[in-house]
Amino acid sequence: MIRSVFARFLRTSCAGAVTLTLVSVGFSSALMAAPASGGPRQLVLLHQLDADRHQALSELATRFNQSRQDFVVRVEAGSWQEGAQAHMLITEGEAAERFLAARTPRYKPVHAAMREAGLPLQAVKPPPVVPRHTVDAQGRLLALPVGMSTPVLYVNRDALRRAGLNPDMPLQTWSGLQEALDRLFDAGSTCPYTVAEPGRVMIENASAWHNEPVTRTEARRELPRFNGMLQIKHVALMASWHRAQFMRIYPDAREAESRFARGECATIAASSSSWPSFRRQGGFELGIASLPYHDDMPGAPQNTLADGAMLWLTAGHKPAEYKAMAAFVNFWLQPENQVHWQRETGYLPLNRSGFLAAESNLLGDDLENIRVAVAQLVNKRTTPASSASILTGQAGTLRLVDQALEDVWSGRKPAKQALDEAVMQLQMPAR
Numbered sequence: 001m002i003r004s005v006f007a008r009f010l011r012t013s014c015a016g017a018v019t020l021t022l023v024s025v026g027f028s029s030a031l032m033a034a035p036a037s038g039g040p041r042q043l044v045l046l047h048q049l050d051a052d053r054h055q056a057l058s059e060l061a062t063r064f065n066q067s068r069q070d071f072v073v074r075v076e077a078g079s080w081q082e083g084a085q086a087h088m089l090i091t092e093g094e095a096a097e098r099f100l101a102a103r104t105p106r107y108k109p110v111h112a113a114m115r116e117a118g119l120p121l122q123a124v125k126p127p128p129v130v131p132r133h134t135v136d137a138q139g140r141l142l143a144l145p146v147g148m149s150t151p152v153l154y155v156n157r158d159a160l161r162r163a164g165l166n167p168d169m170p171l172q173t174w175s176g177l178q179e180a181l182d183r184l185f186d187a188g189s190t191c192p193y194t195v196a197e198p199g200r201v202m203i204e205n206a207s208a209w210h211n212e213p214v215t216r217t218e219a220r221r222e223l224p225r226f227n228g229m230l231q232i233k234h235v236a237l238m239a240s241w242h243r244a245q246f247m248r249i250y251p252d253a254r255e256a257e258s259r260f261a262r263g264e265c266a267t268i269a270a271s272s273s274s275w276p277s278f279r280r281q282g283g284f285e286l287g288i289a290s291l292p293y294h295d296d297m298p299g300a301p302q303n304t305l306a307d308g309a310m311l312w313l314t315a316g317h318k319p320a321e322y323k324a325m326a327a328f329v330n331f332w333l334q335p336e337n338q339v340h341w342q343r344e345t346g347y348l349p350l351n352r353s354g355f356l357a358a359e360s361n362l363l364g365d366d367l368e369n370i371r372v373a374v375a376q377l378v379n380k381r382t383t384p385a386s387s388a389s390i391l392t393g394q395a396g397t398l399r400l401v402d403q404a405l406e407d408v409w410s411g412r413k414p415a416k417q418a419l420d421e422a423v424m425q426l427q428m429p430a431r
Helices: 002-012 051-065 093-100 110-117 157-162 174-186 198-209 229-243 253-261 272-281 319-332 335-345 352-358 368-377 395-409 415-427
Strands: 016-018 041-047 071-077 088-091 144-149 151-156 193-195 215-218 221-224 267-271 286-289 307-314
Touching: 041 051, 041 319, 051 071, 051 272, 051 319, 051 335, 071 319, 088 093, 093 307, 093 395, 110 307, 110 319, 144 272, 151 157, 151 198, 151 272, 151 368, 157 174, 174 229, 174 267, 193 198, 193 253, 198 229, 198 395, 221 415, 229 395, 229 415, 253 267, 253 272, 267 272, 272 286, 272 335, 272 368, 286 368, 319 335, 335 352, 395 415
Parallel strands: 041 071, 041 088, 193 267
Antiparallel strands: 088 307, 144 307, 151 267, 151 286, 215 221
């Protein structure tokens, strides 16, 4: 099964596009100074990843550095808006949006750096499920989507057993999941189900999963349209679960994931990249499955969307430095390095060698999350309605959607009113 999934991904997405994600490095002015005589120069790669992923980056950076005498990569956490400019930057969300907001680009396209260094990138246009700002109009990579993931369903198989449920039963549909949540609640669960990122799961990905558009085009403008029948129906269903105490919503993704990892919640819709963390933290048998779908929606399921952190090569450096950065990218393209990154971080590989390496039977279920995530992303050929949208993927939009959903959970507004008002607010011109 895993071989056919990866083969289909490679056919539908591209032969290989990206990969590196390595070394995050914080810096100071001292790091940017010339090295001591005879020593290698430092390449600074800044990131804001968590401690486990910082450790994975450090290990890969160390291996890269052992092969170099001219340049080495230093890994450190920090913000690109503080201190001197880094050579490389791993960023996402609002931090990435601010980084890209400058009139003069703050980055050098990765495809250009690789070409100038004479190194292959195998860069063709990534699939439409990946954010559009990672490529230019010709489909060439501007940045490496190194921290990609998509929402999936995790289950505490031990909790299902305690509720008298078969942990191997498929939870493919929302109606089927509701029946399981009912049993879990009756068995004493105070949190049968939770969601790490409600707006991203319930609106952005649920819409793509059912081939329902979240935007419309008017006079070349992309306008919101996530208040259709499917979105209203789904949010109303989630509201009924909240009232029945089948679903608990927590203030942020970290708390929701923490409560699942501690065994307080029996199921959770969360990022596919959370698989390694749940396996390390959870004291229970972990299961993973695709997001459920509404079986009364014709054609469902369709495909979900990938999003996450990107690696940017920052602007203003010397040719020798860009050549060393390209060598670092090339190092990360090696299959064994990609597998290490996938296994330790849970992120998706985005080039041919990474996906082929992930097929290895030697890895057992270490990359089960990759199989499930890729199966969702390429379940069917992407359509305009199921493609990634710049508008709904923005942090500000997702914040507004989450607030609208909070109004629904609190009982202040019904689903239709909350979504209608959120759409209207986004359509208002900025002052």
